[in-house]
Amino acid sequence: MSVPFYALDEVNEKGVVLGNEALARGIFEAGIHVASGYPGTPSSEIMETLTRIHQFHPTFQIEWSINEAVGFQVAMGASMCNARAFACMKHVGLNVAADAFMTATYAGAKGGFVVLSADDPNCYSSQNEQDNRYYGMHALCPVFEAINIQEAKDVIKYAYDFSEEYQTIVMMRTTTRLNHARGDLVLGEIKSIKDRVHDYDGDRSRWTFLPSNARIQRLKQLERYEKLKELSNIFPFTELKLKEGSKVGLISSGIPFSYANDALLKLNLSEKISTLKLGMVFPPPESLIKELFENSEKIVIVEELEPFLEDIVKKLAFEFGTRVEIAGKKYFQRNSELNLNLVIKGLTKFMEIPNPFVDLPVKTIDLHKASPRPPVLCSGCSHRSTFYVLKLIEQKSGKNFVYSSDIGCYTLGFYKPIEAIDTCICMGASIGMANGIAKLHDGPVLAIIGDSTFFHTGVPGLINAVYNQNDVLVVIMDNSITAMTGFQPHPGTGIKITGEPGTKVPLEAIVRGAGITEDHLWVVDSNDLEEITKAVEEAINTKGPRVLISRHPCALFEKSTQRDLKRIPVQIISEKCNNCMICIKNFGCPAITLKEGKVSIDEMQCIGCNVCIKICPFDAIQVKE
């Protein structure tokens, strides 16, 4: 097997890589010992890239943890033992890890410890677009950002030295536009930190947060924070560029700084506006900001999401008693992400100059007539057959089911033609909220949750339902992999991140251990419509907390891993087909389509699950001979 570019030993080699690959390379170059995390877009490829690097350089340990809290704790334990540690998560993952994070930041780090928060402005693949810079402020933890791929690698590498030297945990905050961007990268030297003693250091009062110790650690944290404030002014990735004769200043960081840079180029303002680029966004460099105040009459802050820097800068202006005009969210929207167009629009308004880029030649054409492409469940997806049967039985029963759902592929059951999903808030909330809904709703309450999500945070909700006797039917849609983030293994698969065998943790064992008895547990094959129908009917008519495990491997994963699997697509028998479209409108598999007005099967897409055969009232769908 040939070595991928990001795993090469050669220093100064140049290549084009994904942001997440650059971040992984930086962590590797820093001499990582332990990496842990839970998959979540846009962060997942960092751990996957580290795993690829691990294949060629097995100098460190790596794992998928069952959730971000455990992942963070694994890294914290390693840092405590003087190892360089990495905890990887998407922005909402830090909410899960926050309990540990808020206290661990009192004690700080021993071995270099970087926690990466991949934020997702515009909610491309997330339930919200929270701004995790506030977590840094909340925990007095330094927050680093990078403006491009090269910096992403360099900053996170530097973060390890910084973390160790100042005994602080560092938060590397990225956004989708860095994680999922590509750019040129020059490889750096791979540090080897082998001759280090790794073990618990015996510093019991530092790591044991009894109130008496916590009070002392709190003071140490505040002391460390004062030091960090000074260090922010000399941070190597922070840069103040004062332009001669300029009366205007611009403050920005991360990807928005790259837009600001390009906007100034486009507007020919590069030499007329002083810029302050922040590599450490928290704590901010107070002296540099003061210097910019002294050289400016007005200052604009270009940042995505919340007015985080704007509020800080305004507070500093008040403290310094300066009269400089400060603006930010007045010109840049608070929701969604920025782009070059929006930054140019905001900057021209701020500068009170005309925007030369408003007159588009396209304005006579309605671009919205290109029909939308909302995501649908894949062809052959086993969730579709489970939903189909659930909806069928709901219709027959005449009762109103509530489908409390969770984070995963099955939430696509919100869209047409399934339109089942009623809720989706956060990981594990399907069961948790179903506990509450069941107290009030007159009719079956279903919690729809995937296998990986069940391991992540679903288990406590189930135990709660058993303990409190809440009338909830938990449907675990087990496709035997983490599919929405791209096929990561989990405890139920028994495979570790490296591909080596781990110990399999069967869902049934957990469910039984939580107190679900055999007469309240059904395990069925999702694609066997008769079997699942019987099970759902029984489960709906049973009272109390109960679990239905609907299991069938993810069709895409099976297709990509078992290439020799025999797939026999179905065909439409045209003499029998009435073109009633029941298969398209009610079942909605993307492999069933219309060709010249006639229902037909797209053989490129059909994976041969054969479920649709049972749906057709005219026996017009049959296995291809």
Add this chain to the structure above:
Amino acid sequence: MATDINNKGNIKSQELISEKENYNALCVGIGGTGVIRASMILGWSALKEGFKVRTAETHGMSQRGGSVSSYLRFGKTLEGPFMVEGDLDVLIAFEVSEALRNLHFVNKDTFIITSKNAVVSPSVLTHRSLKIDFEKCVGCGNCVSHCVPNEVFLDSNNKHFFTLMQGRSRIVVNGYCRVLESCTGCVQCIVDEVCPFGAIEAFNEWEYPEVALIEKDIRSISNNVIILDANKLAIEVGNILTANVILLGVLAGVNRIPLSKSVLKETVQQFVPKKALDVNITAFDIGFEIGSKFKKIR
């Protein structure tokens, strides 16, 4: 997933002939058409030509039939991955309605290379229904008794348990025929002309535009347009998956951005599977031929 470039890049420092400092390209299509791969080939080529490279991708859940866009910028002074709207040098579309969706990035000089490939989203089909023109309808109920899904639902002897979802799709209320939500939009009643008064109309919440009209829109904006049936050409070459390489060949042929034919071709070879090397080289050359001819006509 991850970049799987095995070669070390093999950087060449080539004199930049053009006067421009930065170039903007946009590759668009749907999941599975090779958009990201094509953009990576362009990105590595730009690196080899000695440029700074930036790309950004919008794909979300592309495996599930979504739109994919890959913004590519390369040059000397740029920093961010996005271009200003209307500032594109090249638009390459692997699916024709995706070209339409992204025309706001185009100006009259932008070179547009698009495949005729038209992929209708499955969601378009599930957003189809019917409308009754109440001016014409007399409530005769002919459409109710001639509705196939309605018959299936009302057939009490129906052994097909699994089709009994949704419910009635037609009824007569207050002297008018009504279309209910469970209408499948099969439009069979229109095809068979079951309504003696012609009161039934198809109602498409979403509609895939006619390809000829999309072509017209594209040509109305830019003077530099090549629209070709890349899928057909790719099948002729022997592998439908080479359609994206054909379009890259066209790009090399029209020679509008400073990525040379030799560098592009070499990078294509790095990115395609070894067993499909020959067929991809043929595909690239066919595309190049088409692209260079366009130049001569102008």
